[in-house]
Amino acid sequence: MIYFLCLVLLCVGIYGVLRKRNIIRMILGLIIAEHAINLLFVLIGYRLNGRAPILSPDGPILQMVDPLPQALVLTAIVIGLATTALLVALAMRLHGKYGTYDVARIRELKG
């Protein structure tokens, strides 16, 4: 069930990418979809009543959560920031050239 809510979030993001006319809104939708996928990975690696995967000198810790998805998502979060920065830079260049963020109007103003 919790997976399903996560996929609903992904759906909201994809809807934003597909149906919005404002470029900034499309970028927001992409970021939301990214968040949903990152969350899905970590959810799959979660163990009920688990502990964070950090060892302690006091003794062995049982029931750790899966560290592998966490490491992969750590990479994905940073790459998400990088793609966001590049997309926003391109959107700002488009705004500088055409004076609008509206994709339909940018299509009209071609050339």
Place this chain on the structure above:
Amino acid sequence: MVELYILLILMIIGAVGALEMKDLLSSVVALGAVGLGLSFTFLVLKAPDLAITQLAVEILSVIILIRATLHKDLPEVPARGWSGGTAAGLGFAVVFLGVAFLCIPDLPPFGEPLLKVAGHYLEAGLKETGAANLVTSVILDYRAFDTLGEATVLFTVVMGVLAVMRAVGRKERGKADE
């Protein structure tokens, strides 16, 4: 468990708000709320490294997006009317969620990870890498090439943004045809 559901529902509300609000700046702030909720969710899911990183990254991306929405002459973008496209979008959502609902039982059930590979990391991580934090041992030792690729992507993006935003050496708009 209950707090996870509450946080996820708040995130979905924030996401819908980010896409539907009239003002672009409010949308960006709503996206910041979604990112904050995600950070708290990571904390609940026992991923402190991810929570810290997510918080820092969200702050940065909100700053970048606010920079893009700061233009004073930002014209209102009219929303698309209710049309076949919107209906197709909602139909896509229904089909996607239906298929997802059928597929969810094939995932490992919530709270019981597979630990096929990570079981070895949990047992031998300290002995083989010497890092007490096992996430660190994975990203900097077992999967260090992954992190190298990440650094490459970051460097490439910096160069790309510099090339896109560069003002020097670009022709003026009216003179481009001469």
